[in-house]
Amino acid sequence: xxxxxxxxxxxxxxxxxxxxxxxxxxxxxxxxxxxxxxxxxxxxxxxxxxxxxxxxxxxxxxxxxxxxxxxxxxxxxxxxxxxxxxxxxxxxxxxxxxxxxxxxxxxxxxxxxxxxxxxxxxxxxxxxxxxxxxxxxxxxxxxxxxxxxxxxxxxxxxxxxxxxxxxxxxxxxxxxxxxxxxxxxxxxxxxxxxxxxxxxxxxxxxxxxxxxxxxxxxxxxxxxxxxxxxxxxxxxxxxxxxxxxxxxxxxxxxxxxxxxxxxxxxxxxxxxxxxxxxxxxxxxxxxxxxxxxxxxxxxxxxxxxxxxxxxxxxx
Amino acid sequence: xxxxxxxxxxxxxxxxxxxxxxxxxxxxxxxxxxxxxxxxxxxxxxxxxxxxxxxxxxxxxxxxxxxxxxxxxxxxxxxxxxxxxxxxxxxxxxxxxxxxxxxxxxxxxxxxxxxxxxxxxxxxxxxxxxxxxxxxxxxxxxxxxxxxxxxxxxxxxxxxxxxxxxxxxxxxxxxxxxxxxxxxxxxxxxxxxxxxxxxxxxxxxxxxxxxxxxxxxxxxxxxxxxxxxxxxxxxxxxxxxxxxxxxxxxxxxxxxxxxxxxxxxxxxxxxxxxxxxxxxxxxxxxxxxxxxxxxxxxxxxxxxx
Numbered sequence: 001x002x003x004x005x006x007x008x009x010x011x012x013x014x015x016x017x018x019x020x021x022x023x024x025x026x027x028x029x030x031x032x033x034x035x036x037x038x039x040x041x042x043x044x045x046x047x048x049x050x051x052x053x054x055x056x057x058x059x060x061x062x063x064x065x066x067x068x069x070x071x072x073x074x075x076x077x078x079x080x081x082x083x084x085x086x087x088x089x090x091x092x093x094x095x096x097x098x099x100x101x102x103x104x105x106x107x108x109x110x111x112x113x114x115x116x117x118x119x120x121x122x123x124x125x126x127x128x129x130x131x132x133x134x135x136x137x138x139x140x141x142x143x144x145x146x147x148x149x150x151x152x153x154x155x156x157x158x159x160x161x162x163x164x165x166x167x168x169x170x171x172x173x174x175x176x177x178x179x180x181x182x183x184x185x186x187x188x189x190x191x192x193x194x195x196x197x198x199x200x201x202x203x204x205x206x207x208x209x210x211x212x213x214x215x216x217x218x219x220x221x222x223x224x225x226x227x228x229x230x231x232x233x234x235x236x237x238x239x240x241x242x243x244x245x246x247x248x249x250x251x252x253x254x255x256x257x258x259x260x261x262x263x264x265x266x267x268x269x270x271x272x273x274x275x276x277x278x279x280x281x282x283x284x285x286x287x288x289x290x291x292x293x294x295x296x297x298x299x300x301x302x303x304x305x306x307x308x309x310x311x312x313x314x315x
Numbered sequence: 316x317x318x319x320x321x322x323x324x325x326x327x328x329x330x331x332x333x334x335x336x337x338x339x340x341x342x343x344x345x346x347x348x349x350x351x352x353x354x355x356x357x358x359x360x361x362x363x364x365x366x367x368x369x370x371x372x373x374x375x376x377x378x379x380x381x382x383x384x385x386x387x388x389x390x391x392x393x394x395x396x397x398x399x400x401x402x403x404x405x406x407x408x409x410x411x412x413x414x415x416x417x418x419x420x421x422x423x424x425x426x427x428x429x430x431x432x433x434x435x436x437x438x439x440x441x442x443x444x445x446x447x448x449x450x451x452x453x454x455x456x457x458x459x460x461x462x463x464x465x466x467x468x469x470x471x472x473x474x475x476x477x478x479x480x481x482x483x484x485x486x487x488x489x490x491x492x493x494x495x496x497x498x499x500x501x502x503x504x505x506x507x508x509x510x511x512x513x514x515x516x517x518x519x520x521x522x523x524x525x526x527x528x529x530x531x532x533x534x535x536x537x538x539x540x541x542x543x544x545x546x547x548x549x550x551x552x553x554x555x556x557x558x559x560x561x562x563x564x565x566x567x568x569x570x571x572x573x574x575x576x577x578x579x580x581x582x583x584x585x586x587x588x589x590x591x592x593x594x595x596x597x598x599x600x601x602x603x604x605x606x607x608x609x610x611x612x613x614x615x616x617x618x619x620x
Contacts, residue, residue: 028520029418037415041427044412048492049430050456051445052437058448071456116339123336135337135344142348146549146599148572149592152579153351153358176347181340207332236438238552243580257440261556267447279454286444293436301432301496 052294055287059083063278083284086276090264097249098256099288105170105241105252106234112175113230114223121184121222122215126197127207136185139178148239155243169244170252174234180226187222188215228300232293253289260285358589368585377586381578381594384587386568393479393554393569398547401483405543406536409491413498413532414524420503428499431492438489443556446485473557478565482553490546494539501532537610544606545599551576571595 026034054071061075087095124132158169200210238254260266266282362372381387416424437445448454451469452461466472505528513523554569568574571591579588
């Protein structure tokens with residue numbers, strides 16, 4: 001699209017291949033401009049790409065190999081197994097429990113939030129009722145409140161009902177997902193034709209039937225977007241579980257990783273220890289935390305952007 | 316089909332159904348959004364005795380406590396030092412990458428865009444872990460570069476004076492790709508004709524970028540500035556974890572959020588913690604208002620589509 005053939009006078013003669021190649025690649029940027037363009041993009045690719053590539057390869061090496069081999073060398077497949085086995089010596093297989101907890105918290109919050117988000121967004125978009133404006137306003141306000149400002153009151157609230165140090169302390173507050181409701185609201189408002197709803201009502205369909213047979217089938221894209229946003233946010237959730245949970249067996253992966261960084265000599269051999277926890281084990285924990293979301297990111301790049309854009313144009 | 320024109324029973328039915336539809340959400344909205352928000356406000360004026368709140372007993376004492384705490388000025392200074400670097404670097408870097416990518420929308424740039432985007436999956440402690448490895452002149456993929464720059468140990472790299480820069484690198488790594496993608500989307504929505512007309516009039520690619528594309532994606536830039544500002548002042552995991560690893564170089568009260576956490580859970584002063592949280596919220600809102608003012612965010616004629 002940035003192909004600016006129009007600036008050149010039309011010629012009947014076919015230009016030589018080298019010339020056409022030059023114009024396709026360098027074109028209106030000029031040689032200096034093109035080099036600047038290429039170098040910046042490549043440097044950026046190294047900056048963003050190398051750390052993740054390194055993280056993917058690191059657990060294949062032993063701690064000693066991490067220092068001696070080239071940073072991007074591959075150790076062996078057995079290295080991953082060894083690192084995993086070593087990791088499992090920490091608190092009697094705590095890593096498996098943390099991974100399970102991460103999954104449990106993320107999926108539970110996701111299910112609860114989707115179950116209430118879809119009908120709420122649908123109702124807010126399709127009918128006018130008492131309190132609608134108030135709900136929308138409060139949703140927008142809570143959307144911009146930083147999570148950390150609410151964490152302390154949330155702690156006291158959850159503490160008052162005796163749920164601190166239980167999975168619910170993380171699952172329930174995370175299931176509250178105002179951005180999701182807002183997204184569902186604009187989605188239904190834009191994609192459900194008012195006439196269709198009116199026609200179905202005339203034909204005697206009740207509100208539940210309208211939602212079940214008109215709204216819900218239309219919500220596929222929305223569902224994908226909500227799943228992505230809610231799951232990644234919950235999977236990476238750190239501050240809330242950090243405050244709510246102090247029993248290590250309830251930790252999720254972020255908290256477990258934190259425990260590994262601060263509570264062991266995995267990264268810095270500051271004190272002597274019998275645990276075989278070294279850099280490869282720490283890297284493997286990081287990889288376990290990053291990989292699922294990275295894969296989802298790769299698959300759903302388009303969804304993510306449309307979701308973020310939906311937020312960007314909320315004015 | 317209804318005989319009585321004034322009363323509309325179906326409408327009333329509809330209202331009841333809608334209320335049922337929103338009920339679960341409203342319960343969560345009140346419990347986990349509105350109530351904690353109000354509690355934070357009330358607590359900031361309350362006194363805590365043995366963990367029990369005495370509502371409104373403190374007046375403004377909590378705010379005075381926060382302001383007069385010797386760590387507060389320090390934390391604010393740290394945050395400011397960080398913002399001064401991270402905001403311009405973030406906005407300009409993202410803008411540059413998006414414009415460069417958009418100069419040639421082809422398969423190569425699509426791959427580049429994806430490479431920039433995927434680190435967005437890395438968050439919280441995982442970012443810090445990765446950063447510790449990257450800053451280590453003996454381990455990471457940049458170790459040769461770090462050696463050339465004269466660093467030998469990770470402690471040489473992670474110095475107090477350099478912490479704002481390091482945090483900027485971290486946040487750019489994890490956050491820039493998403494914004495690049497969003498800006499790119501914004502650039503794609505600019506009409507083809509305007510750009511072609513500019514080229515016809517003799518604009519070079521940088522001129523098209525500066526005079527045509529940049530003004531048209533201004534709302535996205537403002538949006539990013541607001542959210543980055545609000546996000547950057549909430550720094551917690553990074554200093555918290557780098558502090559432990561590095562021993563004394565970064566204190567446990569480096570950022571305002573760490574201080575707020577310490578007020579609550581180390582000192583048991585929930586009132587001061589709430590006051591500080593609200594203060595940060597106010598600063599975030601103030602930043603948003605300034606950006607909106609400064610960039611005429613709501614001047615709708617700038618939106619291309």
